[in-house]
Amino acid sequence: MKLALIGAGRIGKVHAQAIYSHPNVTLVAVADFHQPAAEALAEQYASRAASVDEIFADDEIDAVLIASSTPTHAEYLERAARAGKAVLCEKPIALDLARTRDGAHARCPTGT
Numbered sequence: 564m565k566l567a568l569i570g571a572g573r574i575g576k577v578h579a580q581a582i583y584s585h586p587n588v589t590l591v592a593v594a595d596f597h598q599p600a601a602e603a604l605a606e607q608y609a610s611r612a613a614s615v616d617e618i619f620a621d622d623e624i625d626a627v628l629i630a631s632s633t634p635t636h637a638e639y640l641e642r643a644a645r646a647g648k649a650v651l652c653e654k655p656i657a658l659d660l661a662r663t664r665d666g667a668h669a670r671c672p673t674g675t
Contacts, residue, residue, distance in 0.1 A: 567618040570630030571595035571604040583608045619646040
């Protein structure tokens with residue numbers, strides 16, 4: 564599986580190590596609003612830094628792990644679903660219940 568990581572902060576670093584050590588998963592891209600953080604983490608794990616938009620547009624990426632700041636979780640979850648990618652998301656999805664429900668019920672374009 565080819566996986567992209569969104570978020571290169573404290574928890575993103577924990578996830579990057581876990582992804583890198585899994586024999587069936589390849590960390591192919593890292594994105595972060597602070598580009599130098601994405602670049603450093605990507606270099607550490609033989610990956611590449613990318614923008615969030617590039618990750619969602621890349622058909623070679625199978626899944627996205629969202630470890631960015633909480634206010635971005637629901638939006639990124641929905642975008643990943645629309646792009647047809649499997650999604651793993653840090654908690655909470657959002658800071659209010661209505662937005663959490665909206666994000667948690669995101670569907671890919673095929674309706675699955």
